[in-house]
Amino acid sequence: MNCNKCKTKAVIGLPRHNAAFCKTCFNTFVHEQVARAIKGERMFGRDHRILVAVSGGKDSLALWDILLKLGYKADALYVDLGIPGYSAKSREKVQRFADTVARTHEATLLIHKVEEEEGAGIRELANLIHRPTCSTCGTIKRYQFNRTAVEQHYDVMATGHNLDDEASRLLGNVLHWQEDYLDKQGPSLPASIEGFAKKVKPLYRLSEREVAAYSVLNRIDYIVDECPMAKGSKMLLYKEVLNRLETESPGTKQAFYCGFLEKQASALRQGSGQAQPAPTSMAEKDRATLHPCATCGQPTTAEICSYCKMMAKAKAGSTR
Amino acid sequence: MADSCLRRSRLQSGSAQAYHRRMKVHLSHPERHVEVKGPKRVKDLLRDLNLLVEAHLVIRGDELVTEDELLRDEDYVEIRPVISGGSADEESRVRGSRGAVETSYRSLLPRTSHLVPRTNFLP
Numbered sequence: 001m002n003c004n005k006c007k008t009k010a011v012i013g014l015p016r017h018n019a020a021f022c023k024t025c026f027n028t029f030v031h032e033q034v035a036r037a038i039k040g041e042r043m044f045g046r047d048h049r050i051l052v053a054v055s056g057g058k059d060s061l062a063l064w065d066i067l068l069k070l071g072y073k074a075d076a077l078y079v080d081l082g083i084p085g086y087s088a089k090s091r092e093k094v095q096r097f098a099d100t101v102a103r104t105h106e107a108t109l110l111i112h113k114v115e116e117e118e119g120a121g122i123r124e125l126a127n128l129i130h131r132p133t134c135s136t137c138g139t140i141k142r143y144q145f146n147r148t149a150v151e152q153h154y155d156v157m158a159t160g161h162n163l164d165d166e167a168s169r170l171l172g173n174v175l176h177w178q179e180d181y182l183d184k185q186g187p188s189l190p191a192s193i194e195g196f197a198k199k200v201k202p203l204y205r206l207s208e209r210e211v212a213a214y215s216v217l218n219r220i221d222y223i224v225d226e227c228p229m230a231k232g233s234k235m236l237l238y239k240e241v242l243n244r245l246e247t248e249s250p251g252t253k254q255a256f257y258c259g260f261l262e263k264q265a266s267a268l269r270q271g272s273g274q275a276q277p278a279p280t281s282m283a284e285k286d287r288a289t290l291h292p293c294a295t296c297g298q299p300t301t302a303e304i305c306s307y308c309k310m311m312a313k314a315k316a317g318s319t320r
Numbered sequence: 321m322a323d324s325c326l327r328r329s330r331l332q333s334g335s336a337q338a339y340h341r342r343m344k345v346h347l348s349h350p351e352r353h354v355e356v357k358g359p360k361r362v363k364d365l366l367r368d369l370n371l372l373v374e375a376h377l378v379i380r381g382d383e384l385v386t387e388d389e390l391l392r393d394e395d396y397v398e399i400r401p402v403i404s405g406g407s408a409d410e411e412s413r414v415r416g417s418r419g420a421v422e423t424s425y426r427s428l429l430p431r432t433s434h435l436v437p438r439t440n441f442l443p
């Protein structure tokens with residue numbers, strides 16, 4: 001197999017683009033796809049400060065790498081969950097990337113340690129409040145990323161979600177007709193009110209395999225074993241199903257997700273053309289229901305935000 | 321599943337001589353090493369092991385290789401899964417999938433996809 005562009009030996013074939021690339025041309029392809037996502041979805045500009053959510057996995061480290069190489073101002077935040085055997089390893093990968101690559105671009109790594117800030121590792125916290133580890137983890141990560149972005153004056157928060165992540169999540173939401181979440185699913189979510197950071201997913205045009213290949217080719221040392229809590233999640237099953245479809249007809253994932261985005265955009269265009277637009281856009285919904293948490297001031301729909309409620313419960317549980 | 325494929329290819333390869341040199345293949349989930357008789361194309365190796373191209377990268381030494389590449393007995397090959405479970409952000413938003421359930425990643429791999437006609441899957 002030879003590279004479509006320069007005819008030297010290819011290192012990766014991309015059936016959905018009916019193409020194959022050598023390392024150099026593949027890197028160009030990846031950078032172009034990300035640049036296209038950033039511009040097409042109006043994610044951010046050269047002068048904006050970006051906070052990348054990094055985990056030590058391939059997606060977030062590749063994202064950080066690509067943004068820096070494209071010349072954006074991107075720092076990163078790592079949340080240390082305190083999971084034995086996993087957190088230390090993943091943190092080491094993030095630190096190494098920060099020291100070797102990010103530093104040369106004058107980018108900074110911020111670290112949030114759950115054990116120090118929340119008083120216990122994620123598993124103990126989940127036990128204390130009788131909730132599954134992953135949902136506890138989700139609440140903490142969402143909260144801390146948003147809070148850091150807002151407090152440290154970042155313009156936008158970027159996550160490493162790829163096409164497979166987005167397509168499998170869409171499949172899950174469609175299977176259960178989670179309509180509320182369908183309109184929250186997009187590669188660029190605006191800062192809807194004061195206190196909520198804008199969130200973007202610049203890798204949404206790249207498949208998981210393409211992102212992994214980018215990491216391998218560019219010698220990004222990432223953690224291959226994922227968080228032990230992720231075993232057997234529904235998302236893995238949805239991804240597996242989509243990949244079987246992709247194997248039979250290349251381009252399925254992209255057609256599914258990008259088709260959804262087009263429909264969403266045209267529905268929004270129609271809505272805004274009406275004399276009285278229905279209050280369906282996320283920003284409007286948020287404005288109608290969100291206000292500052294009584295305890296911490298972060299935006300919430302309740303009196304006290306889910307993070308503060310969770311921490312209060314954990315404290316009560318630990319002193320009992 | 322992988323083992324039975326390998327056993328079969330070993331039987332076919334016949335003589336004990338063939339045991340001497342085989343390519344070493346490093347797999348994950350769970351982490352293990354197997355030996356496979358070469359020469360073999362990347363796509364055939366993945367098919368024999370019941371693994372989808374779309375969900376894996378094949379790395380020879382430290383170089384990424386395409387599906388048509390011919391692997392030989394002297395090669396050291398890593399088959400790296402590229403799929404990860406996704407973050408809690410997504411997870412907690414899909415009903416019925418709160419947290420981890422007790423199935424292993426392996427049980428989600430296609431066990432029999434090479435036995436059924438692949439065209440079954442799409443109309």
Ligand code: SF4
Nearest residue numbers: 134137227229230408
């Ligand atoms: S698998 Fe669960 S606990 Fe692990 S990082 Fe993801 S959400 Fe958090």
Ligand SMILES: [Zn+2]
Nearest residue numbers: 003006022025
């Ligand atoms: Zn080329």
Ligand SMILES: [Zn+2]
Nearest residue numbers: 293296305308
């Ligand atoms: Zn709060």
